[in-house]
Amino acid sequence: MSTIRDVAKEVGCSTATVSRALSNPEKVSKANLKRIHAAIDKLEYRPNMLSQQFRNKQANTIVILVPDIANLFFSTVISGIENVAQSKGFNVLLGDTRDSSEREKNFIKLVETKQADGVIQLRPYSEDSLLPKKFVTAVNACGCENNPYPAVRIDNVDAAKQIVDYLVSLGHKKIGVISGLEENPHTIDRLKGYKQALSAAGIKFDPELIAKGDFTLWSGLNASDHFIRMSNRPTAIMCMNDEMAIGAMKGLKAKGINIPSDISVTGFDDMEFAKYSDPALTTIAQPAEKLGEKSAELLFQLIEGKNPQQTEHILPVEFIIRQSTSAPKN
Amino acid sequence: MSTIRDVAKEVGCSTATVSRALSNPEKVSKANLKRIHAAIDKLEYRPNMLSQQFRNKQANTIVILVPDIANLFFSTVISGIENVAQSKGFNVLLGDTRDSSEREKNFIKLVETKQADGVIQLRPYSEDSLLPKKFVTAVNACGCENNPYPAVRIDNVDAAKQIVDYLVSLGHKKIGVISGLEENPHTIDRLKGYKQALSAAGIKFDPELIAKGDFTLWSGLNASDHFIRMSNRPTAIMCMNDEMAIGAMKGLKAKGINIPSDISVTGFDDMEFAKYSDPALTTIAQPAEKLGEKSAELLFQLIEGKNPQQTEHILPVEFIIRQSTSAPKN
DNA sequence: CTGTTAGCGCGTTCAT
DNA sequence: ATGAACGCGCTAACAG
Numbered sequence: 023m024s025t026i027r028d029v030a031k032e033v034g035c036s037t038a039t040v041s042r043a044l045s046n047p048e049k050v051s052k053a054n055l056k057r058i059h060a061a062i063d064k065l066e067y068r069p070n071m072l073s074q075q076f077r078n079k080q081a082n083t084i085v086i087l088v089p090d091i092a093n094l095f096f097s098t099v100i101s102g103i104e105n106v107a108q109s110k111g112f113n114v115l116l117g118d119t120r121d122s123s124e125r126e127k128n129f130i131k132l133v134e135t136k137q138a139d140g141v142i143q144l145r146p147y148s149e150d151s152l153l154p155k156k157f158v159t160a161v162n163a164c165g166c167e168n169n170p171y172p173a174v175r176i177d178n179v180d181a182a183k184q185i186v187d188y189l190v191s192l193g194h195k196k197i198g199v200i201s202g203l204e205e206n207p208h209t210i211d212r213l214k215g216y217k218q219a220l221s222a223a224g225i226k227f228d229p230e231l232i233a234k235g236d237f238t239l240w241s242g243l244n245a246s247d248h249f250i251r252m253s254n255r256p257t258a259i260m261c262m263n264d265e266m267a268i269g270a271m272k273g274l275k276a277k278g279i280n281i282p283s284d285i286s287v288t289g290f291d292d293m294e295f296a297k298y299s300d301p302a303l304t305t306i307a308q309p310a311e312k313l314g315e316k317s318a319e320l321l322f323q324l325i326e327g328k329n330p331q332q333t334e335h336i337l338p339v340e341f342i343i344r345q346s347t348s349a350p351k352n
Numbered sequence: 353m354s355t356i357r358d359v360a361k362e363v364g365c366s367t368a369t370v371s372r373a374l375s376n377p378e379k380v381s382k383a384n385l386k387r388i389h390a391a392i393d394k395l396e397y398r399p400n401m402l403s404q405q406f407r408n409k410q411a412n413t414i415v416i417l418v419p420d421i422a423n424l425f426f427s428t429v430i431s432g433i434e435n436v437a438q439s440k441g442f443n444v445l446l447g448d449t450r451d452s453s454e455r456e457k458n459f460i461k462l463v464e465t466k467q468a469d470g471v472i473q474l475r476p477y478s479e480d481s482l483l484p485k486k487f488v489t490a491v492n493a494c495g496c497e498n499n500p501y502p503a504v505r506i507d508n509v510d511a512a513k514q515i516v517d518y519l520v521s522l523g524h525k526k527i528g529v530i531s532g533l534e535e536n537p538h539t540i541d542r543l544k545g546y547k548q549a550l551s552a553a554g555i556k557f558d559p560e561l562i563a564k565g566d567f568t569l570w571s572g573l574n575a576s577d578h579f580i581r582m583s584n585r586p587t588a589i590m591c592m593n594d595e596m597a598i599g600a601m602k603g604l605k606a607k608g609i610n611i612p613s614d615i616s617v618t619g620f621d622d623m624e625f626a627k628y629s630d631p632a633l634t635t636i637a638q639p640a641e642k643l644g645e646k647s648a649e650l651l652f653q654l655i656e657g658k659n660p661q662q663t664e665h666i667l668p669v670e671f672i673i674r675q676s677t678s679a680p681k682n
Numbered sequence: 683c684t685g686t687t688a689g690c691g692c693g694t695t696c697a698t
Numbered sequence: 699a700t701g702a703a704c705g706c707g708c709t710a711a712c713a714g
Contacts, residue, residue: 071465073707076406097422104448116446118434135401300630366701403691
């Protein structure tokens with residue numbers, strides 16, 4: 023592979039001129055410019071970016087820390103990040119952490135060792151978080167309340183409250199929940215909204231109505247069992263994401279329970295599949311792609327050394343009513 | 353940020369010794385080793401990987417070219433690639449091409465310019481492919497027949513044939529297809545299998561029975577219309593992926609058509625959702641994660657300069673029978 | 683507009 | 699076991 027020196031030799035000029043021809047062509051004479059490009063073509067010269075990055079002390083790369091790449095919500099956020107990164111000429115390194123601190127640490131090290139210029143964390147902040155960290159430019163996307171470093175997120179408390187408010191307005195009084203893992207910040211925030219709405223409606227909180235899941239389809243199916251066994255079933259179930267809602271509906275329907283006439287079900291996220299489930303799912307639409315874009319924009323401001331005046335952005339959600347909810351029977 | 357020189361100065365040794373302490377600790381005296389690590393801790397020294405990569409002429413990075421990251425099948429393949437890359441100490445750069453040649457070109461350039469050591473292409477080979485390319489170590493994953501560079505894939509022709517064979521064995525004679533875009537190699541291969549199976553069963557091919565989709569949920573819903581309008585409907589529909597099958601089932605059910613008693617429906621891929629659709633989908637399970645792992649292993653062999661004896665790997669699929677298929681009525 | 687020079691941080695000789 | 703010196707490919711500073 024030829025280097026900038028080979029090109030210079032071929033043309034009969036200095037390497038500086040070749041370098042300039044590539045980055046500041048206006049500072050090079052037309053004649054040289056032409057000969058240089060001819061030489062580049064002839065020698066199939068490709069600038070060595072490793073050298074450039076080394077020289078410029080910039081990798082032009084950002085890292086995304088994602089708990090699970092094979093999750094549609096996350097991959098949509100990533101799509102949004104990628105949009106902005108491309109327009110900035112940055113590459114996106116994928117850090118599939120699988121909820122392992124070890125892996126997360128290694129990806130963060132990429133920033134400490136200059137292989138990447140910043141990181142976007144898709145996991146919400148909690149006690150065991152490795153971020154924020156010295157020397158590591160970072161932004162949190164899709165997190166929760168009280169994130170101690172720059173963040174872009176939705177208001178989970180309010181979103182959950184909207185769902186329950188709506189169910190209450192339909193006449194539901196006994197509203198079950200299929201939650202995520204209990205220490206998960208999303209679970210905490212959304213449960214908080216659930217309780218606020220109940221309280222506003224004068225309904226007493228009943229821990230029996232909370233079934234634990236882990237955001238997977240299977241856990242939703244599994245959790246539906248908890249309600250099926252109850253003698254006095256809830257008339258509605260708020261699921262903390264769409265996957266669990268779809269799993270739960272599968273479980274309920276298998277027992278001959280009709281949705282929504284026997285039990286209403288709601289989701290959270292509005293993934294593409296929510297429209298196509300049977301019945302179509304009433305859910306909260308998160309602006310997944312926007313979350314990605316906004317967080318990337320914020321990160322680039324940080325990387326460029328600008329002090330963004332606003333370090334927490336809360337994006338609006340949309341409550342989407344479909345066919346999985348209705349008023350309870352009498 | 354401190355450099356290797358600062359550490360050397362702190363310890364009172366040469367940079368060479370520090371360098372060795374990090375990469376060949378056995379060549380350094382215990383005493384120095386200890387003092388060097390102490391100095392590293394004190395100065396918070398982190399080796400500059402940009403410099404290392406430049407020096408070693410290796411970025412320790414591979415690129416994945418993926419048409420659409422927000423697609424569950426692809427993200428599962430990526431998961432598999434990531435598994436292997438991590439164990440090799442390589443980073444994974446995400447190239448979300450959105451079917452744009454321009455973007456694809458830019459990502460391939462990363463390899464030409466040394467920012468990455470190799471590339472895994474998730475889009476099947478076709479006329480307009482930018483790969484194979486000189487100076488670019490590449491592997492194709494999830495492709496089709498006649499891929500002109502190293503590849504890992506399934507046998508799409510045979511998989512489609514299996515589906516149709518099964519439908520025929522149930523007694524179906526009029527079998528519709530919801531296909532992908534017609535130039536798409538997957539469409540071509542799967543259609544070939546469909547035709548082979550028909551031919552083996554002595555059933556004449558009828559182009560009227562092919563409805564065109566584009567692998568999205570919506571296109572499946574849309575294509576179902578084509579069959580609903582027909583006076584003499586097929587008794588089974590083979591969809592070229594699970595998304596379209598789920599979309600189609602939505603459309604059919606909306607018109608009061610029962611699945612499978614009125615029309616059987618099959619998918620392709622076996623994504624997680626296939627189990628949870630209503631009815632659960634009969635489909636071909638692609639070993640998505642395995643495809644990723646195997647292709648990554650093949651790529652690393654190429655990168656390491658080993659000449660793999662086998663440059664095309666065909667992985668087995670599994671035909672999974674669920675509730676969306678049955679014998680036709682009467 | 684162009685060339686010369688120097689150095690980014692590291693690893694690797696080749697000595698000792 | 700250790701250090702001095704060099705150079706990877708490129709760009710910025712300076713001089714002309």
